[in-house]
Amino acid sequence: xxxxxxxxxxxxxxxxxxxxxxxxxxxxxxxxxxxxxxxxxxxxxxxxxxxxxxxxxxxxxxxxxxxxxxxxxxxxxxxxxxxxxxxxxxxxxxxxxxxxxxxxxxxxxxxxxxxxxxxxxxxxxxxxxxxxxxxxxxxxxxxxxxxxxxxxxxxxxxxxxxxxxxxxxxxxxxxxxxxxxxxxxxxxxxxxxxxxxxxxxxxxxxxxxxxxxxxxxxxxxxxxxxxxxxxxxxxxxxxxxxxxxxxxxxxxxxxxxxxxxxxxxxxxxxxxxxxxxxxxxxxxxxxxxxxxxxxxxxxxxxxxxxxxxxxxxxxxxxxxxxxxxxxxxxxxxxxxxxxxxxxxxxxxxxxxxxxxxxxxxxxxxxxxxxxxxxxxxxxxxxxxxxxxxxxxxxxxx
Amino acid sequence: xxxxxxxxxxxxxxxxxxxxxxxxxxxxxxxxxxxxxxxxxxxxxxxxxxxxxxxxxxxxxxxxxxxxxxxxxxxxxxxxxxxxxxxxxxxxxxxxxxxxxxxxxxxxxxxxxxxxxxxxxxxxxxxxxxxxxxxxxxxxxxxxxxxx
Numbered sequence: 001x002x003x004x005x006x007x008x009x010x011x012x013x014x015x016x017x018x019x020x021x022x023x024x025x026x027x028x029x030x031x032x033x034x035x036x037x038x039x040x041x042x043x044x045x046x047x048x049x050x051x052x053x054x055x056x057x058x059x060x061x062x063x064x065x066x067x068x069x070x071x072x073x074x075x076x077x078x079x080x081x082x083x084x085x086x087x088x089x090x091x092x093x094x095x096x097x098x099x100x101x102x103x104x105x106x107x108x109x110x111x112x113x114x115x116x117x118x119x120x121x122x123x124x125x126x127x128x129x130x131x132x133x134x135x136x137x138x139x140x141x142x143x144x145x146x147x148x149x150x151x152x153x154x155x156x157x158x159x160x161x162x163x164x165x166x167x168x169x170x171x172x173x174x175x176x177x178x179x180x181x182x183x184x185x186x187x188x189x190x191x192x193x194x195x196x197x198x199x200x201x202x203x204x205x206x207x208x209x210x211x212x213x214x215x216x217x218x219x220x221x222x223x224x225x226x227x228x229x230x231x232x233x234x235x236x237x238x239x240x241x242x243x244x245x246x247x248x249x250x251x252x253x254x255x256x257x258x259x260x261x262x263x264x265x266x267x268x269x270x271x272x273x274x275x276x277x278x279x280x281x282x283x284x285x286x287x288x289x290x291x292x293x294x295x296x297x298x299x300x301x302x303x304x305x306x307x308x309x310x311x312x313x314x315x316x317x318x319x320x321x322x323x324x325x326x327x328x329x330x331x332x333x334x335x336x337x338x339x340x341x342x343x344x345x346x347x348x349x350x351x352x353x354x355x356x357x358x359x360x361x362x363x364x365x366x367x368x369x370x371x372x373x374x375x376x377x378x379x380x381x382x383x384x385x386x387x388x389x390x391x392x393x394x395x396x397x
Numbered sequence: 398x399x400x401x402x403x404x405x406x407x408x409x410x411x412x413x414x415x416x417x418x419x420x421x422x423x424x425x426x427x428x429x430x431x432x433x434x435x436x437x438x439x440x441x442x443x444x445x446x447x448x449x450x451x452x453x454x455x456x457x458x459x460x461x462x463x464x465x466x467x468x469x470x471x472x473x474x475x476x477x478x479x480x481x482x483x484x485x486x487x488x489x490x491x492x493x494x495x496x497x498x499x500x501x502x503x504x505x506x507x508x509x510x511x512x513x514x515x516x517x518x519x520x521x522x523x524x525x526x527x528x529x530x531x532x533x534x535x536x537x538x539x540x541x542x543x544x545x
Binding site for chain 1 (some may be wrong): 456463
């Protein structure tokens with residue numbers, strides 16, 4: 001037992017097993033090794049001030065530590081049940097040291113946004129599962145029509161702008177999009193924990209009214225805008241097929257061969273992002289690095305995704321040619337002299353929660369339907385007065 | 398002495414209505430909601446006092462009560478982080494009716510000064526009213542927004 005104290009007086013005894021269970025809610029973050037809890041085990045004592053400060057760092061509610069073992073088991077079971085209702089079990093368990101899968105923390109955050117945003121939405125989302133009722137060769141056109149994607153946004157302009165526009169179109173049809181952020185400490189900020197997020201993949205959170213898509217964005221070093229566009233469209237295909245059993249890794253192109261349904265989703269996404277009419281021009285032409293890069297520049301795909309697409313369409317004949325075109329890709333490196341300024345808190349919140357959900361939060365705060373403390377837990381994972389004050393000021397509250 | 402839930406405070410600000418007369422005691426973990434409501438509506442809550450500034454405040458006792466009620470009521474959601482304000486209010490009321498565990502639960506706020514007033518809790522929240530009634534029955538007055 002560990003005595004939880006305030007000003008030297010005991011409040012309650014906490015069962016050590018309870019501490020293990022709480023910290024294991026995010027088993028992939030190895031929270032049990034943090035010094036506050038190690039010291040508590042060694043001394044048999046923990047101060048409420050230290051517990052609250054630590055909970056603010058690991059973004060977990062300190063109240064969990066006040067629960068008796070039976071109630072705690074129920075709360076943890078609720079969290080597990082909630083996850084299980086949103087994903088295939090295989091997906092939740094699949095996160096491993098190789099960096100594929102999804103972070104439980106991020107999954108819970110996105111589920112939290114979804115639960116909040118769902119209030120007031122009663123209609124089923126007509127897109128969910130709709131592709132199952134039509135033939136494979138109609139899927140790309142159905143997606144283009146449903147989301148009202150104009151071909152011009154896919155063949156001109158910067159990829160960053162196109163990604164923003166696509167997200168806008170997707171959110172307009174009641175599919176919310178959250179993007180990973182590292183700025184402004186909206187996720188636990190310590191490097192040991194962050195390393196688990198950096199390996200996170202894109203995924204979709206099931207709901208028949210308001211599915212949610214997560215794009216790793218800035219938490220993954222490999223997530224260029226082109227790659228995020230591809231991930232977004234692949235996840236849309238999967239939502240259209242009611243398939244929540246897959247995550248989409250940063251190295252999507254390397255893994256699609258292993259799963260037929262992912263390969264299928266990739267094929268549909270590429271029909272949208274790189275029309276057959278464009279690649280048909282290269283029939284009977286040997287695909288060179290110049291052609292690869294030209295297509296990647298003109299359309300919204302990365303060079304590696306272009307190579308896989310051309311191979312799928314039979315325009316690259318052999319594995320050797322494909323490998324040569326992969327190997328010669330020169331990764332774009334960030335300019336070492338470029339140090340972007342930290343984004344404003346509301347920019348990061350809008351990115352992580354999704355624009356539409358952020359608008360819902362602001363509206364709920366403005367109309368007093370959301371209190372400040374639940375709002376802070378929802379957005380930040382803890383009560384942070386300073387950050388909340390900045391957020392409110394920036395959104396005009 | 399009165400304890401008021403934040404919805405009542407917000408309703409008073411919106412309707413330009415005065416709160417019942419008396420010292421308004423706020424749990425420390427809810428004071429931000431009151432202050433934010435003050436700022437947002439450009440109003441002031443007169444005479445608000447933090448629970449931890451009360452004479453004889455005992456943090457350990459308050460948190461013990463918090464723990465008790467947190468475990469007693471299953472409608473607190475850790476997924477949506479809802480229901481915690483009710484727990485803070487229940488814990489505070491318990492501390493006030495028995496002077497932080499120093500006396501048996503009593504009907505009045507007599508903390509040695511012959512105060513014959515009962516603690517008044519102002520809330521229109523049906524679930525909170527039910528909890529307060531079942532925990533404290535006639536030890537407190539529970540009134541709603543239309544009662545003052």
